[in-house]
Amino acid sequence: MLKQKQIIEAVQEACEQDEQVTSCMMYGSFTKGEGDQYSDVEFYIFIDDPSFETFQSKHWVANIAPYDLMFFNEYGTEVVIFSNLIRGEFHFLPASKIEIIKSFKPTGVFPDTNSMFIYDNTGMLREYLDDLGGKGPERLTDENVSFAFHNFVNAWLLGINVMRRGELARSLEVLTYVQKYMLQLLRINEQNVERWLNSTKNLERDLSPEAYEDYTLITARLRKEELEQAYTHALMLADKLRKQLEPHYDFDVDEKMIGKLRDYLSQTE
Template sequence: MLIQEKIIQNVKNKCIEDESVSACMMYGSFTKGEGDQYSDVEFYIFIRDQDINHFNSRYWISEVNTADLIFYNEYGTEVVIFSNMIRGEFHFLPESKMEIIKSFKSTGVFPNPESMYVYDSTEQLQPLLEGLGGSGPERMTDKNVNFAFNNFANAWLMGVNVMKRGELARSLEVLTQVQKYILQLIRVKEKTVERWLNSTKNLETDISVQSYHNYVSITAKLRECELKTAYKNALKMIEKLYNSLSDFYVVDIDQDFIQKLYVHLNK
């Protein structure tokens, strides 16, 4: 048994023991059959409304498993680094907000809602989880494809401009956004859009060998020559993706615009 599976069982046991807990669901790799020894454990835990103001989440988590660090990240998620170096994410919400689960449907694919179920004393959780089943939102749309092309152009131009100014570290940071939008378009082309919001996950096996090789060409170290090569290769990739996808999707940019970007890069 993986350490994470023991932690998941500990969470379930703790939910059963604690009368202030109304329900608990899990998300992430272990709900998709992809969990391994490197995976996180991630939960939404709903607390009875009358108990939420007095609920000590930090103490609750520490009773699940010995922890070295518990803190809130920039998204307001309570993050734990357990002493065995397993990461956990915990969202503690009042029972009255359980219907937030309905909003998860737009974020991705949940192929097995039953695997998300951990505990429920309210009989509300299971129907909400069943609503997440089936196929995810349609990603291969004009709106999404145009979004990726347009945001590529915006990020690419910003990255090139700050690079020309000499802000190489900032240019390298922006390059990650350029990569993100290219990967989304690659996933549309290769029909692997289930990971649209987390486009690098399982990239080594999700996309073709050629596309992965092309992706490598748009990575760089903090050196001007490498950055310029990465931005140039990114433009070559977007031109090829435009030629592949523009016959099937409505795209705002065109070949003339792409050529203007080439000219701008070489000024």
């Protein structure tokens, strides 16, 4: 059995035995049939309101499995590094906050909500999970194409400017945003947008070989010549995608805009 599966079963057992826990749901790879030996385990665990203020999450998780680290990340999630180096994410919330589950729907597609169910003594969790089922949000829209193109232009211009100033490390950081928005456009062009908010996940399998090769050309190490090549290829890819998407979507980054950026790129420093 996978180590992650053992942790999942231990979480379920702990929920069933702890009267403070009203319900628990799982999210992530194991709810999408994609979990493997490299996957994280991720949970929302709801605690009876009167018990929440004194609830000790570190003690609770310690009864699941030994861990080496447990801390809050920048998003307010409690991250656990178990001693077997499995990574976990835990959201402990008062039971009265269970409606937060409704806010998950706009984030993506939930193909099997039954797999998200871990434990419930309220009779409410199934109802909330059922609301997540069905078709996910529409991604193939004029708004999303415009959003990605607009943010590409912004990131690309910033990256070029800081590179010319000599801030190569910052230019490399900005390149990740250029890649992000180009990848969203690549996914739209291939109508493969289920992972819109996590666009690099399973990229090697999701994109066509041609699109994947286009993406590799906009990557770089911290070398000026590589950064220059990546930004140059990114602009070429933007123009290619502009031509391919124009017949299908309404957006305002046109040939003139791309040409202006091309002229700026060709200017001497």
